[in-house]
Amino acid sequence: MKNSKILFFLSILLLGGAAGLLVYDRLDPGQKEASAEPSIDDVIETSVDIGEIATNLLDQRYVKISFMVQTDGKKAKSELEKRKFQAQNIIITELSDMKAEDLEGKKGKQSLEELIKVRMNEEMQQGKVVKVYITSYIIS
Template sequence: MKKKLMTIILIILVAITLVGVIAVVVVTKLSEPTSAEAKPSIDEIVKSSVEIPEITTNLDGNDYIKISFMVQTENKKAKEELEKRNFQMKNIIITELSEMKAEELTGKKGKEKLQNVLKDRMNELMEEGKVEKVYITSSILQ
């Protein structure tokens, strides 16, 4: 009788443990964001982006550039802060471009380098959020 009772108790404990493990796995899988949820939609990107209109400035040398940007921030508060800091962002762009030669801005690598440098410099100023990406929307190099 005791062996039969111990076997029944052991089976019940194993079943309860198994149900608990399955419940934990299901809850953790459901709470993880999927890759589709993690990526913002284009509407969300536009709502959190700030346009920096065309800037014309001299480069290091005799060349000059006309360039404009769209800056994507992580949220609405960051966008509002970036809009207030517009003059500081333009200053960062002009000072960074004044240190670059025309050869550094030609090609994909040069433009990506500029975008990353601007993003890093802008994030140094940001307090309410951060800049996610800097897009070059037009560029004329002469």
């Protein structure tokens, strides 16, 4: 009885996967492209340069940092351009609660990028922030 339920469940999964592949193969090339990663032109078209920010860290060190923020569309980009001052405030506020060691290495920078993305998305109403890129970074 238990084996037949497992076999039934696996059969359903297999049929669902096969149906999904058939539908995907029948999409025209334009639809397949739309579901793929955006081109670099699309990324640039939906990104906002936040500019350079210089501020003190919690441990009395100093950071000078710049960001490029990618959104999910033109409406979101337009909104983020208007909210640029709020984005800068979020960055300064978050950095003021960090120490230089929090920003060390790849993981430190990725963690900061993710934190800023989450905080900016709390403010966004016309779309969302997809990715935050650190474009320059100096700490002293």
